[in-house]
Amino acid sequence: xxxxxxxxxxxxxxxxxxxxxxxxxxxxxxxxxxxxxxxxxxxxxxxxxxxxxxxxxxxxxxxxxxxxxxxxxxxxxxxxxxxxxxxxxxxxxxxxxxxxxxxxxxxxxxxxxxxxxxxxxxxxxxxxxxxxxxxxxxxxxxxxxxxxxxxxxxxxxxxxxxxxxxxxxxxxxxxxxxxxxxxxxxxxxxxxxxxxxxxxxxxxxxxxxxxxxxxxxxxxxxxxxxxxxxxxxxxxxxxxxxxxxxxxxxxxxxxxxxxxxxxxxxxxxxxxxxxxxxxxxxxxxxxxxxxxxxxxxxxxxxxxxxxxxxxxxxxxxxxxxxxxxxxxxxxxxxxxxxxxxxxxxxxxxxxxxxxxxxxxxxxxxxxxxxxxxxxxxxxxxxxxxxxxxxxxxxxxxxxxxxxxxxxxxxxxxxxxxxxxxxxx
Numbered sequence: 001x002x003x004x005x006x007x008x009x010x011x012x013x014x015x016x017x018x019x020x021x022x023x024x025x026x027x028x029x030x031x032x033x034x035x036x037x038x039x040x041x042x043x044x045x046x047x048x049x050x051x052x053x054x055x056x057x058x059x060x061x062x063x064x065x066x067x068x069x070x071x072x073x074x075x076x077x078x079x080x081x082x083x084x085x086x087x088x089x090x091x092x093x094x095x096x097x098x099x100x101x102x103x104x105x106x107x108x109x110x111x112x113x114x115x116x117x118x119x120x121x122x123x124x125x126x127x128x129x130x131x132x133x134x135x136x137x138x139x140x141x142x143x144x145x146x147x148x149x150x151x152x153x154x155x156x157x158x159x160x161x162x163x164x165x166x167x168x169x170x171x172x173x174x175x176x177x178x179x180x181x182x183x184x185x186x187x188x189x190x191x192x193x194x195x196x197x198x199x200x201x202x203x204x205x206x207x208x209x210x211x212x213x214x215x216x217x218x219x220x221x222x223x224x225x226x227x228x229x230x231x232x233x234x235x236x237x238x239x240x241x242x243x244x245x246x247x248x249x250x251x252x253x254x255x256x257x258x259x260x261x262x263x264x265x266x267x268x269x270x271x272x273x274x275x276x277x278x279x280x281x282x283x284x285x286x287x288x289x290x291x292x293x294x295x296x297x298x299x300x301x302x303x304x305x306x307x308x309x310x311x312x313x314x315x316x317x318x319x320x321x322x323x324x325x326x327x328x329x330x331x332x333x334x335x336x337x338x339x340x341x342x343x344x345x346x347x348x349x350x351x352x353x354x355x356x357x358x359x360x361x362x363x364x365x366x367x368x369x370x371x372x373x374x375x376x377x378x379x380x381x382x383x384x385x386x387x388x389x390x391x392x393x394x395x396x397x398x399x400x401x402x403x404x405x406x407x408x409x410x411x412x413x414x415x416x417x418x419x420x421x422x423x424x
Contacts, residue, residue: 010203012196013131017140019186020124023087024147026178027120028248029155030094030113031059033175034106035249036159036270037168039256040263041106051103053382056249057375058107059114064371066118071364072221074123075357079130080190083123084183090116091179098169114371121347121367126360129351131193133209134298137351138288142344145281149340152248152274156267163263224361227419229353232412233362234369236346236405241370242377243313243398244339247273250381251332254391259325269329277336284309284341288348298352300415302345303406310402312338317399320391335398342402349409354419 034041034055042052074082093112100106128140155175162171193199193207224230255261255269284305291301316335322328350362381394 008202009206010200012199012203013140013193013207016127016131016190017143019182019189020127020144021147021150022182023083023120023186024124024144025151025154026087026175026182027090027117028148028151029158029175029178030090031117032152032155032248033094033159033171034097034110035252036156036263036266037163037171038249038253040163041168042253045102045106047103049385050382052253053378055103055107055110056245056378056382059110060245060371060374060378062111062114063118064114064368064375066115067122067364067367067371069364070119071122071360071362071367074119074126074360074364078192079123079127079360080186080192082119083127083190084186086116086119086123087179087183087186088116090120091176091183092116094176094179095173097172097176118364118367118371122360122363125347125351125363126356128348129356129359131207133207134352135292136289138284138292138302138344138348139282139286141348142281142284142286145340145344145347146278149274149278149281152277153271156252156270160263160267221361224358224365229413229417229419230362230365232408233346233349234366235408235412237366237370238373239401239408240339240342240346240373240405241367242374243335243401244343245374246377246381246394246398247332247336247339249378250394255325258320258328258391261325269325272329273333273336276333277340280309280337280340280342281344284344288345297415299349299413302349302352303409303413303415305345306342306402306409307406309338309342310406313402314399316395319395338402342405346405349413353413353417358419 038052041047047055070082070086090113093109093116096112097106097109100109124144125141128137128144132140158175159171162174191197193204196204199207251270251273252261252266255266261269288298288301288305292298313335315331319328319331322331347363350366351359354362377397384393385391
């Protein structure tokens with residue numbers, strides 16, 4: 001990981017990023033356990049492809065509902081309390097999977113997990129907006145957003161070992177328990193910068209240099225939705241979030257179906273994909289921080305970076321026809337790298353153009369759109385595979401999604417317009 005510059009200003013704010021990084025790591029460990037175990041569980045419980053799609057849809061539907069509500073709740077009750085409640089819910093839900101015995105009960109467990117996990121990114125983006133000036137937000141977001149990649153790397157190493165040694169139930173129980181470890185450190189370490197006694201006055205002034213009011217007033221949905229930027233960001237996530245969901249939940253099955261990769265051997269290909277993708281998150285954030293530091297328009301610079309990332313995804317179109325597994329892994333890795341570079345910028349566009357008291361609500365609303373896209377895409381993927389047995393159409397859709405995202409942002413998100421929303 002790229003070293004973070006620390007100087008005489010102080011570095012307490014980067015400790016907060018470390019907390020966010022590990023929250024995102026645990027978040028993705030908990031949600032990816034099912035994807036790793038899916039080929040074996042599918043055989044054990046006789047799921048069809050449509051059944052598996054239904055289970056994934058349950059998580060994404062709950063995630064969508066949660067995102068529509070948790071952003072506003074976080075803006076109202078604050079990040080510390082909201083994040084604490086969320087991780088308790090998702091950790092207990094992760095452990096609940098151990099009691100599931102069929103497609104319906106797994107879907108119920110996934111639904112509960114989705115409700116809890118929906119708060120992670122709205123809370124993290126809101127925390128970054130509170131703890132960092134605009135010129136550092138892309139880098140801070142890029143760093144915590146590598147947490148999912150670490151989770152995706154650790155999971156294929158950890159889960160097969162636990163499942164084969166103690167049974168698949170303990171894979172869910174042990175990973176669910178990690179959230180309570182994180183919660184302990186969060187409760188003793190986190191406060192808003194205005195209230196943190198360990199923060200030097202110089203660093204506090206640096207954090208608050210943009211002069212925005214860090215208020216916690218309720219924000220009207222009407223005020224948020226009426227801006228075309230909200231529509232643009234929401235539509236962008238509607239077409240791209242499902243692609244990342246596909247990577248997370250269907251890649252183990254794709255590798256098993258096309259190349260015969262089983263539970264014992266799934267680790268290395270997935271680790272390769274997610275190690276490479278980590279570079280996209282940090283590099284995308286770092287480059288943008290440098291550009292903004294040199295006076296470039298933040299929104300314009302982010303949209304340019306998103307275009308570059310969109311072009312890197314296009315070659316994934318050919319993956320389903322590649323007979324060499326490692327060449328396919330290379331193309332998928334490049335797309336995952338690009339998604340992470342894109343994600344570091346789509347999140348921080350929100351904090352660039354919206355006031356702090358609306359950030360979590362906008363991230364939640366756009367995340368809702370992304371999760372609804374994921375629900376629909378999971379249904380489509382399940383049906384495509386059920387009737388054709390081929391991933392060709394799925395990868396074709398993925399190859400064009402990010403270019404469509406860029407066009408939507410270009411059309412609906414102006415470069416020079418900052419939104420002001422008053423609470424009520």
